[in-house]
Amino acid sequence: MQLGMTVHQDFDQIAASAESTKDSQQVLRQLSQAMGKCVACHATYQIRTVQ
Ligand code: HEC
Numbered sequence: 001m002q003l004g005m006t007v008h009q010d011f012d013q014i015a016a017s018a019e020s021t022k023d024s025q026q027v028l029r030q031l032s033q034a035m036g037k038c039v040a041c042h043a044t045y046q047i048r049t050v051q
Contacts (some may be wrong), residue, residue, distance in 0.1 A: 003007055010034035 014030045021027065 007034060007037050010037070016031055 010030065011034060014027060014034060017027050017030055
């Protein structure tokens with residue numbers, strides 16, 4: 001829940017940066033950091049079939 005909410009906040013900040021800066025590298029860095037959370041959560045919580 002906490003991790004998921006921080007992802008929402010990250011994307012709000014990414015949107016704000018995209019509007020306020022012309023530095024696309026900065027926005028891409030923010031996107032990359034936020035997507036690290038996608039990977040972290042999806043790697044941790046998985047449904048696996050048993051052989
Ligand atoms: C806090 C944990 C968490 C985070 C962070 C998270 N996800 Fe998920 N994601 C889930 C869970 C749990 C589901 C399964 C939801 C369901 O059962 O419908 C899901 C489902 C999905 C699906 C649908 C998969 C399918 O097969 O239907 C996509 C696509 C997805 N997430 C992408 C992302 C992306 C992109 C991000 C980052 C921006 C992200 N997720 C961040 C937990 C997370």
